[in-house]
Amino acid sequence: MIKILFFARLQEEMGTESIEVEKAGYTVRDVKEWLADNHQLSTISQTMVAINEDYANDDDMVNESDTIAFIPPVSGG
């Protein structure tokens, strides 16, 4: 299982802060496509991604028990 975290606008679109799914072995790109197809998250391609709290690339692999977070453009400061 992997844990997927959603924030800000994505969290409201999903209606939840997180989900757990059997997607270990997927790349970040695969997870994005799965979310776009299954949860109609249109802006998912524009978000940053972190795996276990480090920013990740589309080619990076999500391993068993990892937490992958979808991070919309940040607006701190």
Add this chain to the structure above:
Amino acid sequence: MSSDLFTITDQPISVEEMTQKVIRPECGAVTTFMGTVRELTNGKRTISLEYHAYESMAVKMLEQIGQEIKEEWPDTLAVIAYRKGHLNISDIAVVICISSLHRKPAYEANQYAIERIKEIVPIWKKEQWADGTEWIGDQLETTAYPEGKPPKGGSL
């Protein structure tokens, strides 16, 4: 790196306490930056706002900014505090204090810190505008991340 130097809090930030954390006998300069809640943005009136954070990662990214500052300006000591939750107009959202032997690194490192916060720290503001509510996107106006993550390092 001590974690009480880089914090996310739901309480008002004491600028005096922050300043005291960086003042050292060898220092001759301390810069303090305060980010406050602005009422008018491009003609739209903000009533209040809420900051939401991916807290554990936000602290980690603040620590990373601290590390980057240490490498670029070795004689500095930095603290950053970010306030989450509900804030009203003119409330202090972020405080950055930098001490250094002489003034220039303190100024430079402080500006670097706020620019990096806007790039990599997972914090979002939800504005309660007079005409509705909306999540604000990236203030740097680069809403797409072609590489999937923010650019490495800041530029000054």
